[in-house]
Amino acid sequence: MLTDFLPILVLFLVAAFIAVFVIVVSSLLGPRKSTARKLAPYESGMEPIGPAITRIPVKFYVVAMLFIVFDIEVVFFFPYALVFRELGVPGLIGFGVFFLVLIAGFIYEWKKGALKWE
Amino acid sequence: MTSFPLLSIVLWLPALGALLLLLLPRNRDALYRQVGLMFTVATFVVSLGLLVSFSTPAGAAASAAAPPTMRLLEQLPWIPAWGVGYSIGLDGVSLWLVLLTTLLTPIAAWASWNSITTQVRYFQVLLLLLETALIGVFVSVDLFLFYIFWEFTLIPMALMIGIWGGANRMAAAMKFFLYTFAASLLMLLSIIGVYALHRSAIGATQPGFGGTFDLLRIVADLRSGAFALDGNLARLLFGGFLAAFAVKAPIWPFHSWLPDAYSEAPTPVVILLSAVMSKLGTYGLVRFNLTLFPEAAGWAAPAVAVLAVIGILYGAMVAYAQSDMKRLVAYSSLSHMGFVVLGIFALNGLGVSGAVLQMVNHGLTTAALFLIVGMLESRRGSRDLAAFGGLWQATPVLGGLTLLVVLSSAGLPGLNGFVGEFTIMQGAYSSPTLGWPFLAFAVLGVVLAVVYLLRMFRSAFMGDTLAETASLRDLNRQELAVLVLLCLPMVAIGLFPNLLLVSVEEGVAGVMRGILVAVASR
């Protein structure tokens, strides 16, 4: 029984080995010459300006959350579209319920003003 | 067995009174007191009717294996799923304790007229509830029902100590509650154990048997041999029961809640606490430890008897050292309860009968003593022996009655204390498990009792009259009536012990049937 999982264990060990190996080898073999530029935070090649930790308006989080919620739920539509005919009427009813719940949530957040930027 | 539920009426009448009190209009303290007294007196009067059913001796028990014969048995299903019933009944052991309760509660209610002045209504309510709970403990013949009443006595009692007690009342009430509650939980586990063992033992031969908490059924099965409680498990279960009763009685060294509770409680409460509540413990020993675990009782008897003797001597010596009269009486109570426990664990008819008799006696005398201390305290404003002296001059009637009570407590022949203690000592001497050493120490305890009681009497009532006590007034008519009411049975029992002994011995015989079998088979 457990032997079925042996390949996974081997994979796990190999992955761990490679990770450790790369880090150890590069730190052993790599040249160490640190300059001010090298030590600076990496900002896509730009000159670093200001502190790295800044406050982001909470509205971004709301948008991000809404995006994730609806994005994930909309993902279910794709597989449904593929088997739309095969599922027939029961599938339509089931999906209708799902869609109604989604719509209810959407109406709620709209009314609550979560979609307004100001 | 009668169809008229006399016993239930005695049991629930006080509770009915409590309910009625709650419905009365506000701020009518005098009315509350009258209603409270009325209901307790009515309960006493009705309870006298219980004697009628004991006027004829019971027929001989069907066999040596019959359970205790209960009269006025009432059985109704309560939690049929568990085999719990509302089963109450009386035998010669519980009869006199019920009467003691119904006699002393009106006296406590009366004593509260002067000493309880705040929240009068609730005091009366709690007093009445306590009376129902106390009677309930004595009449239950169902283990579950018994436990309910047993625990329920704690709530009104702890509240009464804690609300109307002395300066240190809260700590005393907490200590009292926690000690007894913790020990009771061990008993609860034992009850569950007895139930489960009985259920599986009987269920093995009778499929579909759902178990029962009915004491009579369990004891009948024990004595017929259908169900056996022996070995180490039985001893552990015995210990669970013993723990609860030892704390309640209390048996030395489980007494440490006692001085605080007794000295903080107001007079009416301490009367019930010392005279009735402590009997719950010794009653439980007779009713449950002896009937359910005859073998384990024989095994444990010497050890418990040693504790009892230590309690007798320790209580007596500490009582001698007290200058506070209430504490003195409290420790004397510890000493006297040691006699009762000694009698029970003599494990013969004489000893146990003497113990039951002594429970009643001690209830009467100790209630009278606490009442007298309460009277002195309310007159003088102190309970310190040094604050009194030569009271005889000022209060000859009180002095005379006090002397009677003190002598009764000390065991003077012709008074009730002598009968009980003498029977106990006879029992201890002829006991299969104890013997003359226990007797010797018990006699020493009696001598010490005489010493500390007479010391108290001498220092308060004899000697030079103090200026402060010279003007104290003697008993008024009410006080006199109440004290005489308590003293009458003391004299009566002392002169005619058979009034009680006949029925007590009948009840004890029902308990002892199991012990005799167990002792004979050893």
Add this chain to the structure above:
Amino acid sequence: MEQIQIPPVDLAVVAPLITVVGWAIVLLLVDVFFVPAGQKRITGYLGIAGLVMAGAVAAPLWGSDSSTFGGMLVLDNFALALTWIFLLIGAISMVIALDYLPRQGIEQGEFYPLIMFAVSAMMLLGQSANLIVMFLGIELLSITLYILTGFAYPRLSSEEAAMKYLLLGAFAAGFFVYGIALIYGQTGTVQLFSTAPGQESLAEYLGRQTFAAVDLTLLLVGSGLVLVAFGFKVALVPFHMWTPDVYEGAPTPVTAFMSVGTKGAALAALLRLLDMALPSLQPIWLPVLATLAAVTMLLGNLGAIAQSNVKRMLAYSSIGHAGYLLLGVMTVSERGVQGFLFYLLAYSLTNLGAFAVLIALEQRGEAAWSLDDFAGLWQRQPFLALAMAVFMLSLAGVPPTAGFVGKFYVFMAAWEGGLGWLALVGMLTSAIAAFFYLRVIARMFMQEPVRDVQPQLFRGLTLGISIAAAGTLIFGILPTLLINVVQQTALAVGR
């Protein structure tokens, strides 16, 4: 083109569940569109009505034993009894919140639909016969509770509590999923027991094995991880660290709801898992659970002794009570299941009542929960003091209260299940617990007021406290009313 067969859905099985969820969704919209700010208690009334209706919908289903969604959801008397208990918990929590929210200045209509969602999650846990559905229930319950815990925004303690709860809850969820994965890895199924012939399930799988022959390591490790997750949700020692902080910080009605609802639902699911899927492994898991229960009872009650804040004390005591509930779960007997249900209802009524009394003492913005605030309550508010005394006695297990009968029930089950020593531990810890419960009573009745606290009673609160106190006493004096009901639930065990 071949039709995909969707298994037929038996709507009766999910009728109470659908009622609660549907009502909650509609209520959410009704609240936003029609209920004006400042009158959000209307939403509360509607929410309570929904819960009552769900209870009525469930009534005719009593006695049924069916399943749907391919056996993932079952409906038996056990689930129905739980459903009613959870609906009652939800309704009482809403009743006591009606006045609490406006007084604390945190009145938001969403509170009531959120409670309903949480109730539906609890019902789902009671009905689930599948680890995935169980996970769904736990997550739905947890997410709503994270929000409810932080509902007293901007009070910092509330936010801190929500954050703590979220972090540990997410952690526990991880354990749960990983446990499910391992169990699936070994057995190839996540169904607890078979609801139809031929259906694969854990119970079936274990029934086929002879123990010596098979290496069950993965299943055991997986079950252990699932147990850890349940331990977090139920707050068993040593997974209880978050409990006092979260319970203290959360708004009081939420604490009341959480302390009884989460525990009840998670333990009910655990009961199904242990008693119906893994009973044959009892020799392995019983010592572990018995130890957990003993430690939980002991540390929960010992922790409560040190508290001078009554809300925190109740938090610790609720840890202890989880241990007592666990006694009923682990015995795998009819008596155990009955005892669990009885204890759960008794404890729910009592604890909800006790927290309701705390609400009465809580002023706007400041809490009055220290023991000193209880001093002399009897003279200021006899009703509150009396009710609190009943609740404290019931929690301590003193007759004649439902708490006593519940304890008696589970201890009896433990003894008959051969766990006499654990019953003894339970007795001893009850004695310890009596100390701190009694302390509250002593303060209320035997002391003069120390501080000037003006407890406020409103109609909703009075109603909630009265219901809880009446139930506590009635089921204590006439337990047979309830015993007859719970006796019909245990038939499902040991299928």
